[in-house]
Amino acid sequence: MDSTALLLARIQFGMTAFFHFLYPPLTIGLGLLLVITEGTYIFTKDQEYLRVTRFFAKLFAINFVVGVASGIVMEFQFGTNWAQYSSFVGAIFGSPLAIEGLFAFFMESIFVGVMLLGWNRLSAKAHWISTILVAFGSTLSGVWILVANSWMQTPAGYKIGSNGIPKMTNFWHMVFNPYFPSEFTHVIMGAWEYSAFFMAGVAAWFLIKNNKDMVMRKALKVAVIVGVIVACGQIIVGDIGAREVVKYQPTKLAMMEALWHSQKYAPETLFALPNNATESNGPHIGIPGMLSMLSYLNPAAKVMGLNAAIRYINKKDSKLDHTKLTLAMFPPVWIVFWSFHIMMYFGFYFALVMLIALYFLLKDKLFDSPKMLKLLWFSTFLPLIAIELGWFTTEIGRQPFTVYGLLTTVDSVSKNVSVVDVGLSITMFVLIYITLASFAVYLFKRELRERVEGKDELAGESAKAQIK
Amino acid sequence: MNLNILWFILVAVIILGWSVMDGFDYGVGGLLNFIAKNDEEKRYVINAIGPVWDGNQVWLILGGGAVFAAFPLVYASIFSGFYLAMMLVVWLIIFRAVSFEFRSKVESIKWRNFWDADITVTGLGIALLLGVAIANILMGVPLNKEHIDYQSLFSLLNVFGLAGGLISLSMFLMHGSTYLIMKTEGEVQQRARAFAKGFAVAFIIVTLLFLIISPIFAPRLLGNSFGVIGDVVPAIMLIGAIGVILTAGSSSDIKPFAYSIIAIIGAVASLAVGIFPNIVPSSINAKYSLNIYNSASNHLTLLVMLIATVIGLPLVLIYAIYAYKKFGLKVKMDDSSY
Numbered sequence: 135m136d137s138t139a140l141l142l143a144r145i146q147f148g149m150t151a152f153f154h155f156l157y158p159p160l161t162i163g164l165g166l167l168l169v170i171t172e173g174t175y176i177f178t179k180d181q182e183y184l185r186v187t188r189f190f191a192k193l194f195a196i197n198f199v200v201g202v203a204s205g206i207v208m209e210f211q212f213g214t215n216w217a218q219y220s221s222f223v224g225a226i227f228g229s230p231l232a233i234e235g236l237f238a239f240f241m242e243s244i245f246v247g248v249m250l251l252g253w254n255r256l257s258a259k260a261h262w263i264s265t266i267l268v269a270f271g272s273t274l275s276g277v278w279i280l281v282a283n284s285w286m287q288t289p290a291g292y293k294i295g296s297n298g299i300p301k302m303t304n305f306w307h308m309v310f311n312p313y314f315p316s317e318f319t320h321v322i323m324g325a326w327e328y329s330a331f332f333m334a335g336v337a338a339w340f341l342i343k344n345n346k347d348m349v350m351r352k353a354l355k356v357a358v359i360v361g362v363i364v365a366c367g368q369i370i371v372g373d374i375g376a377r378e379v380v381k382y383q384p385t386k387l388a389m390m391e392a393l394w395h396s397q398k399y400a401p402e403t404l405f406a407l408p409n410n411a412t413e414s415n416g417p418h419i420g421i422p423g424m425l426s427m428l429s430y431l432n433p434a435a436k437v438m439g440l441n442a443a444i445r446y447i448n449k450k451d452s453k454l455d456h457t458k459l460t461l462a463m464f465p466p467v468w469i470v471f472w473s474f475h476i477m478m479y480f481g482f483y484f485a486l487v488m489l490i491a492l493y494f495l496l497k498d499k500l501f502d503s504p505k506m507l508k509l510l511w512f513s514t515f516l517p518l519i520a521i522e523l524g525w526f527t528t529e530i531g532r533q534p535f536t537v538y539g540l541l542t543t544v545d546s547v548s549k550n551v552s553v554v555d556v557g558l559s560i561t562m563f564v565l566i567y568i569t570l571a572s573f574a575v576y577l578f579k580r581e582l583r584e585r586v587e588g589k590d591e592l593a594g595e596s597a598k599a600q601i602k
Numbered sequence: 603m604n605l606n607i608l609w610f611i612l613v614a615v616i617i618l619g620w621s622v623m624d625g626f627d628y629g630v631g632g633l634l635n636f637i638a639k640n641d642e643e644k645r646y647v648i649n650a651i652g653p654v655w656d657g658n659q660v661w662l663i664l665g666g667g668a669v670f671a672a673f674p675l676v677y678a679s680i681f682s683g684f685y686l687a688m689m690l691v692v693w694l695i696i697f698r699a700v701s702f703e704f705r706s707k708v709e710s711i712k713w714r715n716f717w718d719a720d721i722t723v724t725g726l727g728i729a730l731l732l733g734v735a736i737a738n739i740l741m742g743v744p745l746n747k748e749h750i751d752y753q754s755l756f757s758l759l760n761v762f763g764l765a766g767g768l769i770s771l772s773m774f775l776m777h778g779s780t781y782l783i784m785k786t787e788g789e790v791q792q793r794a795r796a797f798a799k800g801f802a803v804a805f806i807i808v809t810l811l812f813l814i815i816s817p818i819f820a821p822r823l824l825g826n827s828f829g830v831i832g833d834v835v836p837a838i839m840l841i842g843a844i845g846v847i848l849t850a851g852s853s854s855d856i857k858p859f860a861y862s863i864i865a866i867i868g869a870v871a872s873l874a875v876g877i878f879p880n881i882v883p884s885s886i887n888a889k890y891s892l893n894i895y896n897s898a899s900n901h902l903t904l905l906v907m908l909i910a911t912v913i914g915l916p917l918v919l920i921y922a923i924y925a926y927k928k929f930g931l932k933v934k935m936d937d938s939s940y
Contacts, residue, residue: 195703202656203699207692209666213681214688217750220681224674225899229907232667235660236914244657244921248928251653253938255928301900548682550752559689566696573700577707 142556143215143547146563148529150207152522153567157201159521161242162276162322163329164194165269171356172262186353187265188253189585190333195250196577200570202243207563215556219536219546226292226302227282230309234278242271273322280318281309286537287528288313288382300540312382316375317528323368324524327484328517330361334491335514336582338507343586345501354510358495362488369481373428379531380429383538384443385459386531389470391425392418393439400425400437404475408467413441440467451539463534463542473526480520487513605904606894609672610881612911614874616668620661621866622777623922627655629778631698631725632771635718637782637793641711644718645940646933648702650785652940653929655702657922662695671907675749675897676881683743683751684735687758691731698724706940729774730767734758737766737812740876741820742885749884749892762819768808773869776801776846780858783850785933795850798858802846805865809839822883823876832875838868855931 168187175183209231212220220228245267252261291307292300302308334357340350379387387393392408392415393400401420408415423433430437438446444459457463487509494500501507532538536546630651638644651658670677681688697720705717738758743751779798783791813836816823826832842865849857877883881897884890898904 196707199656199700199703202659203696206663206695206699209663209670210681210688210692213666213670213677214685215682217678217682220670220678221675221749224670224677225903228667228669228671228674228677228899229903229910232664232671232907233910233914235664235667236910236918239663240657240660240914240918241921243660244654244918244925247653247656248925251649251938251940252928254936295900302903302906305902305906548678548685550682550750551685555685558686562689562693566693570696570700573704577704580707 136553139551139553139556140544140547142553142560143551144543146215146556146560147211149560149567150204150211150563151525151529153563153571154201154204154208155522155525156518156571157197157204158272158276159325159328159518160197160332161194161201162269162272162325163327164190164197164332165265165272166326167329167333167356167360168194169262169266169269170360171353172265174356176258176262180352182349182352185349186356189349189581190336190353191250192581193336193578196574196581198246200574203570204567215548215551216536216546217548217550219541222299222541222546223537226289226300226308227285229302229305230278230281230285234275234282238271238274238278240271241267242275245271276322276325277318280321281311281314283528284314284317285311287311287317287532288378289537289540313378316371316378319371320368320375320524323364323371324517324521326360326364327368328521330357330364330488331484331510331513331517332515333357334361334510335512338510339514339582340585341501342504342507342511345507351501354500355495358488358491358500361484362492365481365485365488369485372478372481377429380437383532384438384446385440385464386470386528387429388438388440388443389464389467389531390474390527391437392467392471393425393437394441395439396436396442397439398426398434398436399423400429400435402428403471406468406471408471410461410464410466413461440464447539457542457544459534465530465533470527470531473523473530477520477523477527480516480523484513484517484520605901605908606898607879608908609898609904610874610878610894612908613665613668613672614870616661616665617873618867618870620658620665621774621870622863624655624658624661625729625774625866626777626781627651627658628725628729629774629776630782631721631778632729632775633722633778633782633794633797634725635722637779637790637797641714643790644714645706645935646786646790647782648705648721649935649939650782650933652702654922654925656699657925659695659699668907668911672899672904673881673892673894673897674899676892679743679745679749679751679882679892679897680735680739683745683753684738684758686755687731687735690755691728691735694724694727694731698728702940725774725778726771730771732767733770733773734763734767736770736873737763737820739882740766740823740873742822742883744886745882745884745890745892746886747890749882749890749897762812762815765808765812765815769805769812769869772801772805772808773866776805776843777859777862777866780846780850780862784855784859784931787932791855795858798850798862799847802843802850802862802865805843806840809836809843820876822880826876827878828875835875836868836872838871839865840868842866842868 168191171183172187175187245264249264249268285308288311290311291302291304293303295301333353337350337354337357340347392403392406394413399422401422402424403418403420406415406418426435426437427433448458491500491506494503494506534542536543634644634647638647701717701721705714741762744753745751776798779794779801782794783798786794824833842861845861846858849861880891880893882892
């Protein structure tokens with residue numbers, strides 16, 4: 135295999151996955167928030183909650199279609215660029231993807247049409263049920279996609295067949311592989327967290343312009359209440375997830391924490407400049423014993439360093455035929471270290487911001503504090519950065535494997551796709567994604583501007599008719 | 603009947619579901635700039651598929667997932683072997699997926715003209731490329747001993763591939779026209795009736811042409827596993843298309859669409875019958891072909907997937923029926939339409 139073609143295939147996968155995942159978190163999370171706001175409207179008959187729902191449904195629609203458009207390539211790309219991977223694990227990995235289409239994506243996509251275009255055709259309750267099915271379908275879609283991804287992290291429910299190819303031996307073991315519960319919870323909560331910040335940020339933007347905007351006050355209230363629960367919960371969930379990594383992916387954990395050599399009282403490094411060539415961290419600050427504490431709930435516990443972890447995996451997988459690992463096959467540790475740490479710092483920042491916002495809300499000062507509103511507006515898209523950094527951590531941290539301990543990335547790539555082919559497709563994807571993102575941003579801004587200019591989210595009196 | 607045969611049939615059913623349900627979306631898209639004269643008419647046509655196109659598109663996702671899970675070697679060989687063609691389809695689908703929503707958001711003429719062209723070109727492009735890919739598979743793909751195919755995009759654009767492309771293009775345009783007969787009224791419907799007739803005639807001509815040249819390019823189609831019975835299956839395509847011609851001008855709004863579905867059933871059945879038990883025949887050596895046995899997943903995967911499909915597909919149909927019912931037979935525009 136040509137190493138340039140491999141590099142390009144990896145760049146393309148990383149880029150298309152990065153771009154795609156800018157959108158589904160908002161589909162999943164805003165879906166839930168719309169269920170809450172529309173449900174509040176139905177039970178309280180408060181028109182303002184309907185207006186919140188209808189305005190954010192417009193933003194939802196723009197985000198949704200870009201997510202759908204960029205998602206299609208994800209399903210095809212395993213076959214086009216990673217044919218060796220696909221023929222090796224397709225019998226196991228393909229099934230959650232097919233089931234996702236059947237049980238989740240159909241539900242989400244059929245009802246999204248009903249939800250977005252059916253405001254005047256359904257009773258208020260029936261419409262709300264459509265919204266619930268969209269939110270439920272998109273979350274369920276997340277379940278199956280994360281089954282597939284977590285299986286790549288901690289493969290289970292399979293056996294290597296006589297032809298050397300893994301075959302499924304237990305479907306439910308595959309689905310509930312060790313990493314699935316914590317990864318799923320972490321990713322879905324990340325989606326809710328981002329969506330709460332998104333709704334809060336957009337509402338804050340309107341309130342900065344006009345703090346008597348009652349509709350946006352309600353949106354902000356809902357967003358802060360959901361946001362504070364999710365942002366605080368996420369810290370706990372993240373902590374649990376990291377301990378799963380300790381158990382199952384020692385090389386990833388060592389890279390996340392820039393731990394080169396095994397040690398007792400291992401420090402939680404807060405700042406470091408890890409260098410693969412010298413296998414050291416340069417100037418660094420850490421809390422002694424903290425990593426041991428977080429990993430094993432015991433400050434004296436020994437945590438495996440990267441070198442020891444590599445030896446451990448080589449020994450554990452000695453019966454498998456993947457190449458013996460060496461440090462040279464691993465990614466630069468600083469990428470994994472910093473992706474993980476910045477995400478983590480963001481996590482604390484989000485909880486702090488939401489707690490302060492809640493304090494302001496309870497003191498009834500939230501809508502009158504331009505500084506707080508500006509902070510929320512400033513933070514609108516920060517969770518998206520944290521989400522992407524989380525994916526950097528988990529995907530780059532899994533290297534040099536595609537399926538941890540089972541198949542290396544080098545052995546996964548298509549043999550028959552040339553450098554020219556991938557070069558051409560990357561170029562096109564860059565152009566297409568820049569175009570799509572620009573359109574999406576333009577349309578988002580336009581929706582915001584139109585609302586400021588007084589084009590109401592309720593066209594005509596149709597919504598009033600609905601409440602009967 | 604074993605699981606491998608069952609899965610071959612199920613994949614054919616999913617391809618059929620996709621062609622029937624998403625096929626008219628591509629057809630309507632491809633017709634947009636020809637059948638609608640002004641923005642009002644264009645919105646009318648777009649809203650015929652507006653609430654349902656996204657759900658329909660999932661058939662494609664399901665098809666990809668089903669082939670990946672049931673016949674992973676087919677998924678790997680075809681998608682990597684047809685690399686740039688696949689990418690081209692993906693790009694077209696991307697630009698189509700955003701078009702309806704984006705178009706409706708801004709009222710400027712330039713903006714809307716851009717998206718109208720986009721909807722038309724992507725609809726035509728996808729409809730054409732589908733047939734090109736399938737005809738090439740029917741003809742045989744240069745799979746080597748490892749079932750890997752090294753060929754370029756341009757080698758797909760041969761006479762037989764293009765003939766296949768014209769079949770799928772005319773078929774989806776016919777299907778889209780008959781769908782519009784069902785969903786619209788007035789002038790647009792009158793035009794749709796004329797288009798349906800025209801494309802049905804074109805479909806018959808290119809299909810006959812394809813059948814005539816088949817023995818030269820894909821002799822295995824005539825030597826299929828079903829003998830004489832297999833050879834007459836393509837007649838269903840022609841019967842459906844003739845039905846469209848006979849009913850398109852009549853007072854019935856639904857019959858042309860029903861006949862169009864029959865034509866599509868004929869096309870997918872001909873494809874399945876012609877290729878069975880292979881899925882991707884090798885043009886280098888028949889021994890290197892991928893068939894329903896050497897490309898399939900193990901028994902448990904096929905069984906689990908079968909159970910999932912038996913439970914899941916009826917649910918999909920229930921959702922779809924609900925959605926189609928809520929929006930009624932004829933398009934009615936309101937303030938939440940595209």
